[in-house]
Amino acid sequence: MQQSTYQAQTNKIDLQEFARDCVAGVTLKNFRKYAFAKYPDYALKPFNLLLPFKELMKGYVARYPELTSVFNSYEHKNVELFKEYANSENAGPFTFMQALFFPAILILGNEKQIEYWTKLCLDHRITVSYAQTEIAHGSDVQGIQTVAEYNPQKKCLVFNTPSIGAMKFWPGGLGCVCTHIVTQAQLIVNGKKCGLQTFVVQIRDFKDMKLVKGVEAGDIGPKFGFKSIDNGYLKFTNFEAPVDALLQKFIQLDADGNLTQNEDKNAQTLTYGAMMNLRSNLLRLFTGMNSKLYGMAYLHQKKLGFNSVEARTWLDGLAVYWDFILASLYIRNVFTEFMKHYNTDVKQALRMIKEMHFLTSGMKVLSSWNVVKLAREQAVGNYLGNLTLNGLLFMYGEALPTVTYEGDNIVLIQQVAQILLLYYNNLRTGKEIKGSATQFLNKYQKYVTEDLEFTEKIVIKKPEDFFTHSQQILENFCFKYLSDFIKKFQKALMEDGIPMKVAMADTLQIPLVTLGIAFYQVVFFKMASSIFHSHETKNLKDEDYKILSQLVRLHEINIIKNLMNLLVEYQIVELDDNLMENLNKAKESVAGPLVKHVDYICSQMITSEYDLTTVDNYKDITHPNFVNLNDSMQKIAKTIQGNINRLSKL
Numbered sequence: 001m002q003q004s005t006y007q008a009q010t011n012k013i014d015l016q017e018f019a020r021d022c023v024a025g026v027t028l029k030n031f032r033k034y035a036f037a038k039y040p041d042y043a044l045k046p047f048n049l050l051l052p053f054k055e056l057m058k059g060y061v062a063r064y065p066e067l068t069s070v071f072n073s074y075e076h077k078n079v080e081l082f083k084e085y086a087n088s089e090n091a092g093p094f095t096f097m098q099a100l101f102f103p104a105i106l107i108l109g110n111e112k113q114i115e116y117w118t119k120l121c122l123d124h125r126i127t128v129s130y131a132q133t134e135i136a137h138g139s140d141v142q143g144i145q146t147v148a149e150y151n152p153q154k155k156c157l158v159f160n161t162p163s164i165g166a167m168k169f170w171p172g173g174l175g176c177v178c179t180h181i182v183t184q185a186q187l188i189v190n191g192k193k194c195g196l197q198t199f200v201v202q203i204r205d206f207k208d209m210k211l212v213k214g215v216e217a218g219d220i221g222p223k224f225g226f227k228s229i230d231n232g233y234l235k236f237t238n239f240e241a242p243v244d245a246l247l248q249k250f251i252q253l254d255a256d257g258n259l260t261q262n263e264d265k266n267a268q269t270l271t272y273g274a275m276m277n278l279r280s281n282l283l284r285l286f287t288g289m290n291s292k293l294y295g296m297a298y299l300h301q302k303k304l305g306f307n308s309v310e311a312r313t314w315l316d317g318l319a320v321y322w323d324f325i326l327a328s329l330y331i332r333n334v335f336t337e338f339m340k341h342y343n344t345d346v347k348q349a350l351r352m353i354k355e356m357h358f359l360t361s362g363m364k365v366l367s368s369w370n371v372v373k374l375a376r377e378q379a380v381g382n383y384l385g386n387l388t389l390n391g392l393l394f395m396y397g398e399a400l401p402t403v404t405y406e407g408d409n410i411v412l413i414q415q416v417a418q419i420l421l422l423y424y425n426n427l428r429t430g431k432e433i434k435g436s437a438t439q440f441l442n443k444y445q446k447y448v449t450e451d452l453e454f455t456e457k458i459v460i461k462k463p464e465d466f467f468t469h470s471q472q473i474l475e476n477f478c479f480k481y482l483s484d485f486i487k488k489f490q491k492a493l494m495e496d497g498i499p500m501k502v503a504m505a506d507t508l509q510i511p512l513v514t515l516g517i518a519f520y521q522v523v524f525f526k527m528a529s530s531i532f533h534s535h536e537t538k539n540l541k542d543e544d545y546k547i548l549s550q551l552v553r554l555h556e557i558n559i560i561k562n563l564m565n566l567l568v569e570y571q572i573v574e575l576d577d578n579l580m581e582n583l584n585k586a587k588e589s590v591a592g593p594l595v596k597h598v599d600y601i602c603s604q605m606i607t608s609e610y611d612l613t614t615v616d617n618y619k620d621i622t623h624p625n626f627v628n629l630n631d632s633m634q635k636i637a638k639t640i641q642g643n644i645n646r647l648s649k650l
Contacts, residue, residue: 002354005467012539012541012542013538013539013540013541013544014540014541014604015259015322015540015544015546015547015548015601015602015604016606018537018539018544018548018604019322019325019327019605020323020606021604022326022328022329022531023284023288023325023328023329023606024284024386025332026079027076029077029079030076031071031074031077031081034070034074035070035074038073039066039067039505041068043557045133045416045619053219053227054303055616056092056227056228057093057176057230058090059175060092060093060094060228061177061498063092063431064092064094065100068124071512072124073356077116077122078104079102079122082102082121082122088138092228092229093172093175093176093177093178093228093229094127094173094177095126095173095231096129096130096171096172096178096231097121097126097127097128097171097173099126100129100130100182100250100278101117101121101130101180101182102200102375103117103128103246103278104130104182104200104592105117105118105200105247105597106180106250106339106386107277107431108198108247108249108250109248109249110247111249112246113195113200113244113247113248116202122609124481124608125354126179126180127173127177127178127179127180128173128178128179128180128181128182128379129165129171129172129173129174129178129180129181129182129232130171130173130181130182130183130278131171131174131182131183131234132144132168132171132180132182132183133167133168133169133170133183134146134165134166134167134168134169134452135164135165135166135167135169135173136163136165136166137165141184141196142196142591144166144184144185144186144196145161145162145163145165145166145188146159146160146161146162146168146183146185146195146236146244147159147160147162147186147187147188148186148187148188148190148199148241149187150187150188150190150243150253150257150461150489151189151240152190152257153254154240155243155255155257155504155592156240156241156242156243156246157199157240157241157242157243157246158238158241159185159201159214159236159237159239159240159241160236160238160239160242160361161234161235161236161237167233167234167235168183168232168233168234168235169220169233169234170231170232170233171232171234172226172230172232172233173229173230173232173528174211174217174221174230174232174233175179175217175219175230175231175232176218177208177218177230178203178204178231178233179202179203179204179206180200180201180202181200181201181203181234182198182199182200183198183199183200183201183234184196184197185198187198187246187251187253189253189257189259190259192259194251194259194261197239197247197251198245198246198247199247200243200245200247201239201241201245202241202633202638203215203217203234212239213239213240214236214237214238215234215235215236215426215439216234216235216237217232217234217235218232218233219232220232220233221532223398223401223529224397224400224401225397225398225399225401226398226400227397228287241626248519250262250285268453275333276335276353276356276357276360277359278406279360279363279364279406279407280328280331280332280335280360281359282364282367282368282402282406282446283324283328283363283364283367284328285608286324286364286367286368286370286371286402287324287325287328287367287397288606289371289395289399289402289410290321290324290367290371290374291321291394291605291606293371293374293375293378293392293395293399293526294317294318294321294374294405294605295601295602296378296395297378297607298314298468298605299372299376301314301600302315303512306598306599306628307594311595311598312360312591312595313590314598314602315551315554315591315594315595315598315601316554316591317374318551318598318601318602319551319552319554319555319558319632320370320555320559321556321605322528322529322551322552322555322601323524323525323528323551323552323555324366324370324546325606326527326528326529326532326552326639327363327524327531328363329357329527329531329536330437330527330530331361331527333531334352334355334359334436335356335406337352337440338352338353338356338510351434354419355434355435355438356438357415357419357526358416358435358438359421359435359437359523361407361413361415361416361522362412362413362416362516362523362524363409363524364406364409364412364523365403365409365413365520366520367413368399368403368501369403369409371399371402372400372402372403373394373400373613374399374429375395375396375399375400376396378392379393379396392409401530409496410428413513413516413520414504414509414512414513414516416514416520416603417485417512417515417519418644419506419515419517420482420515420519421431421485421489422440423435423438423449424441424448424482424483424486424523425496427441427442427444427445427448427449428448428449430445430449432445436530437523437526437527437530438523440475440478440526441478441479441482443475444479445603446501447483448483452514454476454479454480454483455571456476457542457571457572457573457574458472458476458572458574458576459573459575460573460574460576460578460582460583461582462571462582463583463585464586465555465582466557466583466586467553467586470556470557470560473560473567473572474522474526474556474559474560474563475522475524477518477522477563477566477567477570477572477574478518478522480572481515481517481518481519481566482519483572484570485508485511485512485515486647489503489507489508489512489553492508494509518563518566521559521562521563525555525556527553528552528555531557532548532549538595544604545600546613547594547597547600550590550593550594551594551601551645552589553590554587554591555592557583557586557587557590559589560583561583561587564579564580564583
């Protein structure tokens with residue numbers, strides 16, 4: 001294969017630096033540089049994941065003071081940095097204070113509460129979990145059953161868990177390390193139900209970490225994935241907390257039981273902002289997992305060598321990977337805009353909630369499914385001993401649960417589709433869609449309001465036509481596909497007499513999920529394309545910009561190729577004998593010039609510094625990444641591979 005023609009330009013950044021800016025942000029990236037210099041193993045897994053859970057936790061507990069020392073010595077530390085500097089690989093169960101606690105406080109707390117809790121956190125005087133999920137309903141906030149009732153005699157809040165199904169279950173940090181939790185419960189004041197509210201309460205004593213009166217909690221035990229996190233359970237029994245445990249930006253409760261709520265009753269919807277911040281952080285986690293899995297596969301493939309066919313297959317995956325990088329920045333920018341409006345214009349922030357839910361839910365689905373897909377693919381053809389050494393088995397265990405936590409993927413993609421139905425209804429009633437990623441639907445409003453059949457068909461005469469009309473093809477498809485589902489939905493309700501809930505949850509469930517997936521694939525690309533064509537890429541080196549441009553185009557043409565049967569079925573493009581030939585030529589015009597850059601593109605992934613090549617000689621492991629592992633890991637890997645070698649001779 002030819003070598004990449006990439007030439008260094010010292011005044012601009014390369015793809016890897018750009019990817020880190022997109023995913024981590026400049027603030028966190030700069031802190032990591034400082035942390036690497038002061039604490040070299042800052043971003044390396046510090047503990048052997050084959051250790052028993054208690055030993056693993058002891059290691060993280062011992063490491064946390066070192067991490068906080070690095071943070072405290074940093075000249076430019078602030079709240080924004082604090083929320084991001086730790087991750088599950090270096091802070092283990094302590095990461096939830098940064099990822100979950102702060103967003104809840106900043107979104108739902110009043111000024112006094114924000115100041116109070118921020119100081120405690122920045123001084124590292126408390127450790128916190130986010131205890132929302134309950135056994136009976138997962139992360140569905142509408143189903144939460146835990147009760148917090150105001151007691152007028154004691155002038156406090158009394159928390160109770162009314163049933164086993166209402167026990168908090170799964171939150172990280174809850175098992176053994178947190179002193180405080182952010183939790184949700186149904187508030188009752190003077191016999192009146194005041195809806196689901198958010199609270200901060202202390203559940204362990206600072207001195208001995210014993211649970212306080214009225215709280216039963218502990219680790220949930222063995223689980224698939226998240227071995228480094230002490231996921232836990234919690235039950236309240238007449239647990240008493242002060243009234244200011246209630247986060248009081250939108251609802252105020254004093255010691256005498258006087259309750260005041262925000263004039264805008266919809267303001268409580270903003271409580272969901274903390275969950276959407278969590279999902280946006282999950283995208284960062286999934287992008288990192290994608291990068292590690294691609295890194296493992298790439299270094300293994302590099303050892304075997306690339307041919308032109310394999311290179312083209314790799315490019316298809318890399319095009320998706322780099323669009324995940326771009327789209328994650330798009331969503332982070334949307335959340336930043338939401339917080340800006342939240343602090344200045346609550347009504348505008350409320351208008352953004354639906355779009356944020358749409359974007360974060362869809363991206364959580366696509367990115368987590370991609371992680372699982374990659375983990376499965378990379379397990380094929382790898383030495384079993386090496387699967388233990390390079391961490392792929394651990395990654396697979398981490399990947400599988402991602403499709404269920406913080407919103408089950410099937411449920412989330414159904415919600416994505418349901419929001420599309422609401423958007424269609426907006427068009428029907430003459431309202432414009434404001435969401436930046438879906439507002440292209442506005443140009444079809446006439447077809448909806450006047451009940452006109454959309455018959456526009458695009459004729460492809462040569463390969464270049466796919467690029468000329470690509471945006472139109474995808475947007476027309478989204479509208480036609482959505483319109484077709486609406487007709488099926490109306491028929492089910494009006495002609496077949498099927499109740500709406502039955503239609504959504506049973507009769508049309510599969511078409512609903514299919515609609516959400518197909519439509520969001522296009523939205524995903526549009527987000528990535530938007531970032532690519534924005535000022536965000538202006539600092540890329542010229543050759544890197546060209547490469548990224550081709551990768552974005554390759555992803556677009558692959559979406560069209562994957563949807564081609566539907567494009568023909570819905571008559572979005574004119575069917576003729578040369579259609580697929582022109583499509584393949586269009587794809588090759590992009591992929592062909594990129595083949596010589598495959599090695600370089602792979603080397604620019606976020607975690608390319610993790611050298612996870614395969615080990616050939618299990619009798620004498622000398623690979624630099626493995627020699628420092630403790631004896632137990634090497635022994636297990638050698639034993640596994642030795643047994644496989646003996647079995648192969650039988």
